[in-house]
Amino acid sequence: MKIAIGYHLQSGPWGGGNQFARSLIRALEARGDSVRYDLEDGDLDIILLTDPRWRSPNVSFGAGAILRYLSRRNPRALVVHRINECDERKGTHNMNRLLRWANYAVDYTVFIASWLEDLDVWQRSSPHDVILNGADATIFRQSLNTHWDGQQRLKLVTHHWGGNHMKGFDVFTRLDRLLAEPTWRDRIEFTYIGNLPAGYRFQYANYLSPLNGEQLARELAKHHVYITASVNEPAGMHHIEGALSGLPVLYRNSGALPEYCSGFGIEFVGDDFIPALESMFGRYAELKRVMPAYPHSSDRMCAGYLALFDSMLAQRQQLLSVRRLWRAPLAAMRNMVLM
Incomplete structure (x- = not known):
């Protein structure tokens, strides 16, 4: 499997998203999967969207780049959106809207906690699941x-x-x-x-x-x-x-x-x-x-993501058959231009 993860790893102390990405990359590479951090390869199997704020220094690509990639280069790649943010967290006023817009062209949505499913942060049109976070139990022991x-x-x-x-x-x-x-x-x-x-x-x-x-x-x-x-x-x-x-x-x-x-x-x-x-x-x-x-280790978390990716690839034709990238042309163009 070849997967692109929309994240630039940071060295030193950083937030939980960095710990997630580091653990998942290690798990993917340990079983021989190929990990990329951009959309340059034309034969990607899975694209993982981690953050809609594509201008952030730790984000390597956003929802607009994904939509352009699917439309112009590789329509067979499957897209997973991991939702780990919300306006309610810091009293902001634009994150939920960005998440919802970014969720337009995804094939599967993953929430990192159950309560996020009820927020207005996704299109509610894709299959979805909750995969709980986990930390490295070989370090925190x-x-x-x-x-x-x-x-x-x-x-x-x-x-x-x-x-x-x-x-x-x-x-x-x-x-x-x-x-x-x-x-x-x-x-x-x-x-x-x-x-x-x-x-x-x-x-x-x-x-x-x-x-x-x-x-x-x-x-x-x-x-x-x-x-x-x-x-x-x-x-x-x-x-x-x-x-x-x-x-x-x-x-x-x-x-x-x-x-x-x-x-x-x-x-x-x-x-x-x-x-x-x-x-x-x-x-x-x-x-x-x-x-x-206490069960929430990075091994358990990564096993959930690997099982999801494998299941999606096994059902690729079914997922692609219901994808409609241009079902809402204005929304698609907004993503391509603004996201």
């Missing part, structure tokens, strides 16, 4: 992590590449202020790893610049509990990396977080995390015992 003994301070940690306030800074600010109180300062620590909103500073929490790979894994493993407070998180990788590292999760009831964290932590609503934190003191040992069963 339980064996590095030590148990909380119930006596020392409970060490909480989170990490984010993006510094948007909706990553949970309402909760992180409350947690930082909580550490100003001697009774809490004697019970907990909190470390934030990653980028911050412009001008933001913690007063009492520990802060570390963005880390990745083994360095990040070893830092996460020094802690006892992972906290994620993202609002409308499409899926993310951060909480997955924390859970794979053996840390029970305090998670906000928002976006994809319940789908990924349920059964492996304690949920809270809004910014009212203190009852869940109090509960964690009593339930830590119970939750710690189930963490080895």
Whole structure:
């Protein structure tokens, strides 16, 4: 199989999309598939659209280039659109429209969490499925992590590449202020790893610049509990990396977080995390015992994508028979010109 992935891999600390692409490329190449990052080859089997923002430095081609390729060079290539974004995530106003436009000429749509299916981000005309994200369990591993003994301070940690306030800074600010109180300062620590909103500073929490790979894994493993407070998180990788590292999760009831964290932590609503934190003191040992069963590894994720690609190729004629690239000429031209 020859596949083109619309992504430029980035070195060093980066977002979850980079971790996804790196894992999938490794899995494809391990079984002998040929991976391309552009649409130059005229015999591609699968094209994976990862982001409609074709001008972004990490995007190697967009929906317009795909439509031109299908129309002019290779009508037999099959297109998969992985939807991992939305306006609800950061309070933006154009991402859902871009995703919906980009979804025009695809043969299959993949969502990285179930809640995204209900948003106005796709044409609702293609077959679709949910394939959950997964992180590298050979890097983020339980064996590095030590148990909380119930006596020392409970060490909480989170990490984010993006510094948007909706990553949970309402909760992180409350947690930082909580550490100003001697009774809490004697019970907990909190470390934030990653980028911050412009001008933001913690007063009492520990802060570390963005880390990745083994360095990040070893830092996460020094802690006892992972906290994620993202609002409308499409899926993310951060909480997955924390859970794979053996840390029970305090998670906000928002976006994809319940789908990924349920059964492996304690949920809270809004910014009212203190009852869940109090509960964690009593339930830590119970939750710690189930963490080895956390399922969301990159191997599992990649197996889902490989199975999808293989199934699509086996049904290529059926998928092509229902494709209508020019069913809406104005929409097609918009994609070709603007996307």
